[in-house]
Amino acid sequence: xxxxxxxxxxxxxxxxxxxxxxxxxxxxxxxxxxxxxxxxxxxxxxxxxxxxxxxxxxxxxxxxxxxxxxxxxxxxxxxxxxxxxxxxxxxxxxxxxxxxxxxxxxxxxxxxxxxxxxxxxxxxxxxxxxxxxxxxxxxxxxxxxxxxxxxxxxxxxxxxxxxxxxxxxxxxxxxxxxxxxxxxxxxxxxxxxxxxxxxxxxxxxxxxxxxxxxxxxxxxxxxxxxxxxxxxxxxxxxxxxxxxxxxxxxxxxxxxxxxxxxxxxxxxxxxxxxxxxxxx
Amino acid sequence: xxxxxxxxxxxxxxxxxxxxxxxxxxxxxxxxxxxxxxxxxxxxxxxxxxxxxxxxxxxxxxxxxxxxxxxxxxxxxxxxxxxxxxxxxxxxxxxxxxxxxxxxxxxxxxxxxxxxxxxxxxxxxxxxxxxxxxxxxxxxxxxxxxxxxxxxxxxxxxxxxxxxxxxxxxxxxxxxxxxxxxxxxxxxxxxxxxxxxxxxxxxxxxxxxxxxxxxxxxxxxxxxxxxxxxxxxxxxxxxxxxxxxxxxxxxxxxxxxxxxxxxxxxxxxxxxxxxxxxxxxxx
Numbered sequence: 001x002x003x004x005x006x007x008x009x010x011x012x013x014x015x016x017x018x019x020x021x022x023x024x025x026x027x028x029x030x031x032x033x034x035x036x037x038x039x040x041x042x043x044x045x046x047x048x049x050x051x052x053x054x055x056x057x058x059x060x061x062x063x064x065x066x067x068x069x070x071x072x073x074x075x076x077x078x079x080x081x082x083x084x085x086x087x088x089x090x091x092x093x094x095x096x097x098x099x100x101x102x103x104x105x106x107x108x109x110x111x112x113x114x115x116x117x118x119x120x121x122x123x124x125x126x127x128x129x130x131x132x133x134x135x136x137x138x139x140x141x142x143x144x145x146x147x148x149x150x151x152x153x154x155x156x157x158x159x160x161x162x163x164x165x166x167x168x169x170x171x172x173x174x175x176x177x178x179x180x181x182x183x184x185x186x187x188x189x190x191x192x193x194x195x196x197x198x199x200x201x202x203x204x205x206x207x208x209x210x211x212x213x214x215x216x217x218x219x220x221x222x223x224x225x226x227x228x229x230x231x232x233x234x235x236x237x238x239x240x241x242x243x244x245x246x247x248x249x250x251x252x253x254x255x256x257x258x259x260x261x262x263x264x265x266x267x268x269x270x271x272x273x274x275x276x277x278x279x280x
Numbered sequence: 281x282x283x284x285x286x287x288x289x290x291x292x293x294x295x296x297x298x299x300x301x302x303x304x305x306x307x308x309x310x311x312x313x314x315x316x317x318x319x320x321x322x323x324x325x326x327x328x329x330x331x332x333x334x335x336x337x338x339x340x341x342x343x344x345x346x347x348x349x350x351x352x353x354x355x356x357x358x359x360x361x362x363x364x365x366x367x368x369x370x371x372x373x374x375x376x377x378x379x380x381x382x383x384x385x386x387x388x389x390x391x392x393x394x395x396x397x398x399x400x401x402x403x404x405x406x407x408x409x410x411x412x413x414x415x416x417x418x419x420x421x422x423x424x425x426x427x428x429x430x431x432x433x434x435x436x437x438x439x440x441x442x443x444x445x446x447x448x449x450x451x452x453x454x455x456x457x458x459x460x461x462x463x464x465x466x467x468x469x470x471x472x473x474x475x476x477x478x479x480x481x482x483x484x485x486x487x488x489x490x491x492x493x494x495x496x497x498x499x500x501x502x503x504x505x506x507x508x509x510x511x512x513x514x515x516x517x518x519x520x521x522x523x524x525x526x527x528x529x530x531x532x533x534x535x536x537x538x539x540x541x542x543x544x545x546x547x548x549x550x551x552x553x554x555x556x557x558x559x560x561x562x563x
Contacts, residue, residue: 014562048563051383052382052383053379053382053383053562053563054562054563055562056561071385071387074383074385074387075385079379079380079383080380081376081380083376083377084376084377084379084380085375085376085377086380087290087293087294087297087377088297089297090294098286098290099380099384101282101283101286102283102286102381102384102385102386103384103385104282104283104385141380144312161289165441211499219549273381
């Protein structure tokens with residue numbers, strides 16, 4: 001079974017600047033992969049190459065076995081750009097109609113209605129894009145990316161303009177899409193979101209993959225924290241298997257134990273370790 | 281085919297919203313009104329003029345005034361074509377409008393061809409409508425009709441189609457503003473070359489005539505316009521024809537089937553470069 005997205009040795013140069021320096025990445029079918037990295041790490045370039053907007057200098061990208069940018073590849077993907085605009089004089093329904101026509105979707109009115117409901121825009125069906133908030137436009141962008149029942153979704157910062165409720169809507173939507181077997185490559189700066197929804201994470205720095213894996217695999221133990229009647233004690237070298245002995249020793253020493261936490265690094269810690277504090 | 285129509289409609293709706301059509305319609309009505317007024321007084325005064333020896337004053341006035349209308353028609357058509365296309369690729373890409381469209385299965389070739397067809401589909405009939413309206417005004421007011429009725433109009437429409445293609449090519453590489461300026465300058469340079477050619481013809485300067493011909497072929501928009509002018513007085517003879525060929529409006533010396541063949545080849549060349557550039561362009 002071909003991967004939804006298979007990237008091999010991808011290099012992209014803009015003059016002297018190397019945006020991607022030999023990236024390998026797989027998104028399996030039905031998998032949700034998060035793409036992280038500081039500004040200028042090459043995330044958007046990678047996504048743009050995958051959807052055929054940018055030509056690679058070297059290497060390959062394939063969508064379900066078809067070369068990125070080919071008609072067959074374009075027919076199977078949905079894309080939301082980081083910076084996008086829809087014609088302001090179109091209504092939400094007309095935007096989806098336009099993309100149905102271009103994607104050769106036969107979903108008709110039913111598909112448009114379902115997609116608008118999916119992104120909580122059912123009530124704004126006849127509202128013009130110019131009259132929508134940035135958050136509503138972003139949700140409409142996600143609905144647009146889902147036109148034509150794509151097998152792979154490439155989302156470039158899909159929640160950057162959303163409020164917390166909007167972000168939660170998108171998070172739930174992504175989980176529902178995974179349930180339907182749709183693969184997603186999610187490029188986002190919001191680490192908490194990536195940690196919550198993604199099966200795997202790839203961190204890019206200066207065009208190279210510096211860390212990759214499941215969020216739980218990337219996280220490392222950071223010790224054990226025990227709350228007693230005297231103080232909260234931290235055992236940095238200890239792990240989960242050491243907890244019974246530590247608690248037993250404290251109780252034997254006359255301490256009262258109120259709580260135990262096994263500490264693990266968050267994705268934020270992993271990210272900061274990987275990029276070394278670089279921001280752009 | 282459905283995708284082509286979708287893109288055509290998309291481009292035209294954008295022009296409608298930007299009031300491109302409203303501006304062009306306003307300018308056109310203004311021009312036709314003034315043109316009628318000019319015809320009315322020109323032909324009224326003509327009856328009181330003593331006819332110079334060897335020159336048919338009505339032929340001269342009619343063809344000169346109608347030639348002026350052809351220039352205005354071409355100019356208005358060029359304005360319309362440029363404003364419909366100047367930001368089609370890079371302009372729309374910079375604003376984030378293009379990317380969601382071209383990642384769809386339609387592809388870049390279909391997109392560019394559809395934008396061209398949409399522009400020609402509007403600007404072509406527009407040019408023909410203004411051309412025939414001007415002809416009717418001159419014919420009914422001054423009782424003068426061109427020697428060729430249809431071909432000059434078609435050549436003006438073809439010239440506007442060429443401008444649309446050049447503008448689309450420019451839009452692949454230039455920002456909307458830079459492209460608009462560049463295409464207007466190319467059009468203007470062609471016109472200036474045409475005028476220089478007329479001067480060269482009057483002065484029997486072969487160098488100027490040759491330079492004008494080269495320029496007309498480099499920008500065949502001008503060559504098509506010159507050929508259209510030549511045809512409205514194709515059957516005119518004698519001193520009247522000679523004076524009209526001095527230009528700038530009543531006639532011309534550049535033209536013939538070579539111009540039309542070259543215009544078709546030129547369109548193909550511009551289209552090929554535009555498509556090649558668009559396919560290689562990072563968006």
